[in-house]
Amino acid sequence: MGGGRKRRRRRDGTEAPSIHPRNRYAAAALDFAALAELYPSFRPFVSVSERGRASVDFTDFSATRELTRVLLLHDHGVNWWIPDGQLCPTVPNRSNYIHWIEDLLSSNLIPPISSSSGRVRGFDIGTGANCIYPLLGASLLGWSFVGSDVTDVALEWAKKNVESNPHLAELIEIRNANAVSFPYESEAVVKEDVSENISEPAEDAAMQKPSILAGVVKESESFDFCMCNPPFFESIEEAGLNPKTSCGGTAEEMVCPGGELSFVTRIIEDSVSFKNSFRWFTSMVGRKANLKLLISKAREAGASVVKTTEFVQGQTARWGLAWSFIAPRNLVVRSSTPARNHHSFMLQGLRREHGAFQVLKSTEAFFRASDLSCKTDTLSFSVDVTLSDEQAEATILHGDDYAGSLEDSSAKLQSVVKGISFRITVFEQIPGTLLIKGSLINKALSGNLRVSCDYWHVS
Numbered sequence: 001m002g003g004g005r006k007r008r009r010r011r012d013g014t015e016a017p018s019i020h021p022r023n024r025y026a027a028a029a030l031d032f033a034a035l036a037e038l039y040p041s042f043r044p045f046v047s048v049s050e051r052g053r054a055s056v057d058f059t060d061f062s063a064t065r066e067l068t069r070v071l072l073l074h075d076h077g078v079n080w081w082i083p084d085g086q087l088c089p090t091v092p093n094r095s096n097y098i099h100w101i102e103d104l105l106s107s108n109l110i111p112p113i114s115s116s117s118g119r120v121r122g123f124d125i126g127t128g129a130n131c132i133y134p135l136l137g138a139s140l141l142g143w144s145f146v147g148s149d150v151t152d153v154a155l156e157w158a159k160k161n162v163e164s165n166p167h168l169a170e171l172i173e174i175r176n177a178n179a180v181s182f183p184y185e186s187e188a189v190v191k192e193d194v195s196e197n198i199s200e201p202a203e204d205a206a207m208q209k210p211s212i213l214a215g216v217v218k219e220s221e222s223f224d225f226c227m228c229n230p231p232f233f234e235s236i237e238e239a240g241l242n243p244k245t246s247c248g249g250t251a252e253e254m255v256c257p258g259g260e261l262s263f264v265t266r267i268i269e270d271s272v273s274f275k276n277s278f279r280w281f282t283s284m285v286g287r288k289a290n291l292k293l294l295i296s297k298a299r300e301a302g303a304s305v306v307k308t309t310e311f312v313q314g315q316t317a318r319w320g321l322a323w324s325f326i327a328p329r330n331l332v333v334r335s336s337t338p339a340r341n342h343h344s345f346m347l348q349g350l351r352r353e354h355g356a357f358q359v360l361k362s363t364e365a366f367f368r369a370s371d372l373s374c375k376t377d378t379l380s381f382s383v384d385v386t387l388s389d390e391q392a393e394a395t396i397l398h399g400d401d402y403a404g405s406l407e408d409s410s411a412k413l414q415s416v417v418k419g420i421s422f423r424i425t426v427f428e429q430i431p432g433t434l435l436i437k438g439s440l441i442n443k444a445l446s447g448n449l450r451v452s453c454d455y456w457h458v459s
């Protein structure tokens with residue numbers, strides 16, 4: 001629907017995160033006019049400019065909700081509704097988190113948990129009235145879910161949204177985390193970390209805090225993953241207010257004492273008791289400063305693997321944090337090239353305490369093993385990798401993503417395939433965190449070739 005999406009760059013020149021390539025909204029912008037044509041109830045919310053451009057007023061909650069409703073129905077076959085004021089999810093944004101989990105599950109880094117059946121099973125902490133992650137995960141990928149929440153309205157409407165979809169109903173169970181409320185044991189740790197920001201007395205709040213995993217997950221249960229879009233904010237004023245959109249969201253949905261740092265810290269603390277019951281623990285995180293703190297907390301808690309990503313989320317940055325306690329399956333360096341014009345590789349099994357130098361040497365060794373020529377500069381911590389003309393031609397011309405016939409593409413590309421080389425640079429950010437960047441040396445090729453690297457921290 002509509003025109004293609006362009007890759008965006010930030011002011012500092014780094015590439016902004018892009019929509020997940022498997023996201024069904026990755027290829028083209030939403031075509032509001034076409035949706036309005038198909039769904040009369042959506043028509044009043046679409047205005048058309050003099051130039052014929054259809055748009056939706058995202059500051060209008062009713063418009064945002066109707067768009068979500070028609071997208072879920074049209075693209076996912078899901079019947080859905082929420083009452084006024086409840087948090088209204090943006091379907092393309094929420095889909096990115098689902099696909100990231102799909103990537104985590106399909107990676108070989110850690111083995112499946114022994115009790116996993118054929119069907120992927122997830123736990124959505126704070127599923128909300130909208131129940132969006134279970135509905136998307138079940139309809140897109142056939143996953144089964146337990147979705148938990150604590151408010152009456154969320155529990156009632158999440159159940160309604162499941163029941164309105166008999167084809168998915170068997171896959172989704174909604175649980176009340178309030179039913180197992182008890183004082184939270186590790187409050188001292190949370191209080192210490194966030195005390196400056198807490199807006200109400202932490203001890204009172206602790207006495208009322210419902211459980212997150214403890215007591216909600218049953219004893220013999222196991223899950224492939226948990227996910228969470230936590231209440232990000234410490235006060236409703238802070239939640240307030242993106243004037244550019246109206247996605248609703250009540251105080252119960254958006255706010256908790258200590259904000260997301262406290263909430264995700266509690267998930268991390270709970271995860272220690274459930275280390276053998278979940279393959280991956282994950283959460284969304286709204287602030288980069290919190291992401292760094294939470295990475296450290298996951299490591300301190302003994303996670304064997306910690307992984308992060310950045311999500312495309314409109315104007316707002318959001319991150320994904322994943323951790324696992326399961327021992328990594330293999331200690332190897334391996335490549336993964338889903339499309340030949342996207343040259344990506346993954347460094348696995350490097351010990352966490354390995355510094356930039358060892359990572360640089362592993363990178364070099366990986367490319368040498370693939371018969372590529374490498375020049376390492378230990379002063380700038382970079383390795384320049386050059387493909388022979390034959391390797392370059394094979395890389396580009398057989399790219400799965402390349403549009404057009406092989407003959408056409410061959411003619412077009414002969415002039416540009418010579419001399420592909422790219423530079424991998426290893427940066428030490430905060431101690432214990434390495435950033436590995438791949439960039440093309442010949443910028444003229446950037447339309448045809450992408451280089452990326454994931455570095456898996458393993459302790």
Ligand SMILES: C[S@@+](CC[C@H](N)C(=O)[O-])C[C@H]1O[C@@H](n2cnc3c(N)ncnc32)[C@H](O)[C@@H]1O
Nearest residue numbers: 126127128148149150177210211229230231253
């Ligand atoms: C930001 S909303 C997310 C809703 C939905 N998952 C989404 O992405 O739109 C956070 C949800 O967490 C719920 N919540 C708060 N504390 C919880 C707890 N201890 N266990 C489960 N859910 C909780 C809130 O009621 C709210 O519905």
